[in-house]
Amino acid sequence: MPRSRTLEPVVPQTIPPASVAVRATALRKVHGTGSTAVTALEHADLDVHRGTFTAVMGPSGSGKSTLVHCLAGLDEPTSGVVWVGGRQLTGLRDDELTRLRRDHVGFVFQAFNLLPVLDARANIELPSTMAGRRVDRAWFDDVVTRLGIADRLSHLPSQLSGGQQQRVAIARALLSRPDVVFADEPTGNLDSRSGAQVLSMLRASTREVQQTVIMVTHDPVAAAYADRVVLLADGRVAGELHEPTADSVLQALSRLGA
Template sequence: MTTSTNTPVNPPGSAGAPDIVDLPSGSAVAARGVSKSYGRGETAVHALRDVSLDFERGRFTAIMGPSGSGKSTLMHCLAGLDSVDAGRLWIGGTDITDLPDADLTRLRRDHVGFVFQAFNLVPTLTAEQNITLPVALAGGRVDSPWLQQIASTLGLTDRLSHRPHELSGGQQQRVAVARALLTRPDVIFGDEPTGNLDSATGAEVLSLLRRSSREMGQSIIMVTHDPMAASYADRVVLMKDGALVGELQQSTPEAILGALAKLGA
């Protein structure tokens, strides 16, 4: 696990916070000394404890751990959906730790994709309109050749005119993946993206995510509790009690399950 901390890290906004931090040039997302707590005093829950790690560009990473390990909190902080108490975060080389809300919203819109357990499609729009919706809301122009390439890669070419109720669960999640890919984001975050799918359809979506990483160079960070889902990733980061405790490279479901068992998951 990459946990380089050659440059001291100070809490955001603190005196002496460094202007330059030693970040690998190949990082799509990075964290240094990140801590996050909920509540105060004896009832405080320490969701993240001094977490430092890097996510390389073009790699598919899964984050796993027992319930309450901090994996979802870490993803929310990495994506700029939640603030941190200490440490710093980067997306695509941009320090997002202290960005004003408006700037952070623009950065997420232009540089981050999301694929959630719920498909989050607009029922009155076609598949194509759902895919292009973020670009339309931003007043941008759709890259039509790229859209067609994504649709072809994800097997959606003949489904673009269909509305969500005319699509299977797997097809709806493919639309969500296509929507995330359209802006060529620095990173796609997946929060249990196959949680609402049967095993066969889930495997199909996970294969598509892996292809997106390997064939399109897309960086993907996925939180999951499922060892089978995590086995599709290039790398599995393990957490317990808000801290990083290890990682596996291109591992099998059995090896991942064994590692989780040692953590009490």
């Protein structure tokens, strides 16, 4: 059965232009009620353009994970509007939201989230298999070749290194050509060399196939791979950096008290 809705009234919004992959307008998220209520997001506005790599950073408790979860349709805002690929997420029924996430959003998690009994090929194809979609073999071959895992497709996750497992997860996220890929601390379980390879691949996906990537990270070095860093503080967008470096990110976080 559909979940009960407690959203505040949503003001109709103009559909974002085609150049915008993700838009959040006046996003507000409150956990709890009454005296125990905690505001995680307060009037957060954000546009993310297609074919760009955006990192979201901020002090602990700044609302960065909540923001990305709302943008990805994993959590619903208390009020405000979220668009992904010209489609409004806010107000969708559960089944509609599930289809939108399946068809238009990709996910890369810190823990890889691969099924241990399936080989790499089956893990990559799993969302398409579950959705009953035919896999584009030419695109599949292109993705796994770009990611350097074409010779590892028959291996189980336990037979792959951490970096290789994360590349499999990235291939799975890219296979459906989603409007946006959300990456939640994608290098958190990797050594520095493997982490650098994964970040380079995420960046290359925006350059070479015009993929849009939004990444949550606490690591200034990881953020420096992005085109843009969005800084959050107290549930609001507190600033942004373009063409960031690790040093410029550190300085910006220092100013925020991170």
